[in-house]
Amino acid sequence: MRCILLLPKLEIHNANALSSPYTIGFPAMTAWLGAVHALQRRLNQAGHPELRFTRAGVVCHDIKLHTHQGRGDYVQSIIGTGNPLDKNGGRPSFIEEARCDLTVSLLIEYDSLARSVTADGYIKAVEKQLHLIKWASGDLVHYAEPQLKAIDDAKSLRQLTRQLMPSYTLIERRDLMTEAMQDGQDAIDALLDYLTVQHRSQLNDDNIEWTANRKTKGWLVPIANGFQGISELGIAENQRDPDTLHRFAESLVTLGEFIMPYRVKHLDELLWHSHYNADNNLYLIQQNPRNA
Structure with a gap:
C-alpha cells in the first residue's frame, strides 16, 4: 500500500x-x-x-x-514589477x-x-x-x-x-533524449529536434496546403530537473549554512511531457524523487524508468 x-x-x-x-x-x-x-x-x-x-x-x-503580446507583435514580453524609486527618484535597475x-x-x-x-x-x-x-x-x-x-x-x-x-x-521523457544521443546527436541538438515545429507546404491541384509537425507526438517541453556540480565541495565565504559543504553548480535540462492524469496506469508515473549521482556530481529530480 x-x-x-x-x-x-x-x-x-x-x-x-x-x-x-x-x-x-x-x-x-x-x-x-x-x-x-x-x-x-x-x-x-x-x-x-x-x-x-x-x-x-x-x-x-x-x-x-x-506576459503581454501587443497587436502585431511576434513575441511576447515579460510583465515586470514596479520597483520602488531610488534615492534620486529614478527607476532602479532590475533583472526581468x-x-x-x-x-x-x-x-x-x-x-x-x-x-x-x-x-x-x-x-x-x-x-x-x-x-x-x-x-x-x-x-x-x-x-x-x-x-x-x-x-x-x-x-x-x-x-x-x-x-x-x-x-x-x-x-519525464529523458528516454527520448537518451535515444537521440545514442544515435549521435549532442544534448542541445536532441532537445531542439524534439521541440522544433516544422512547417511544410505541398501543392495539390493548384492549392497550397500547409502542415505543421513535430518529430514525435505529445506535448513535449524542456524542464529543469536538477544540477551538476562544477566545483569541488568546500566552504564558501559568507555561506548561509556554516555546517554544510557548498559547491558551484549548473542547471540540468531534459524533456518532459504533459499528459492528462487519466492516462496514468501506475502511481510511479505521477511521482518524482531526488537522486544523487556521486560519480558525475549530479543532483537529479527524476522518475523511475518508464519500463520499470
Whole structure:
C-alpha cells in the first residue's frame, strides 16, 4: 500500500515561471520538490520527527503567465514589477523575472505515520505550515483541504486520477533524449529536434496546403530537473549554512511531457524523487524508468 498526502487546488500567485534556464512556462520540478522538502522539515520541527516525504508529483489545473503580446507583435514580453524609486527618484535597475499565477494539486508520498498521530491531527499540522512556505517562489492564496489517500490497487489509483481531472501532469521523457544521443546527436541538438515545429507546404491541384509537425507526438517541453556540480565541495565565504559543504553548480535540462492524469496506469508515473549521482556530481529530480 502506498500512502499519499494530497494537497488539492493550491492557488499560487507570482510563482517563478523559469521552466528551464532557456525557457519560461510551468515552474521547474526542482522548485516543487524543494517546496515539498521544506514542508517536511517544518513538520519535523513541529513535532513529527519521524515523517519522511519520499516522492512527489504535481498536476496543473490552470496557469497564467505574466506576459503581454501587443497587436502585431511576434513575441511576447515579460510583465515586470514596479520597483520602488531610488534615492534620486529614478527607476532602479532590475533583472526581468518570469512569473505566473497557477492552480496545482500536489501528491506527496510519505512513510507511514506514527501510531500516536491521528489523520485529522496530521492534516491540521500540514495546514498550519502551508501559508508559511514559498511554493515555486510564489505565495499561496487559497487551497482545498488536504487529504490522506491509500493507493493499493488499480481501482484506488483510478479514483485518485479522476479526482485530479481536469488537469495535466508532467512526466519525464529523458528516454527520448537518451535515444537521440545514442544515435549521435549532442544534448542541445536532441532537445531542439524534439521541440522544433516544422512547417511544410505541398501543392495539390493548384492549392497550397500547409502542415505543421513535430518529430514525435505529445506535448513535449524542456524542464529543469536538477544540477551538476562544477566545483569541488568546500566552504564558501559568507555561506548561509556554516555546517554544510557548498559547491558551484549548473542547471540540468531534459524533456518532459504533459499528459492528462487519466492516462496514468501506475502511481510511479505521477511521482518524482531526488537522486544523487556521486560519480558525475549530479543532483537529479527524476522518475523511475518508464519500463520499470
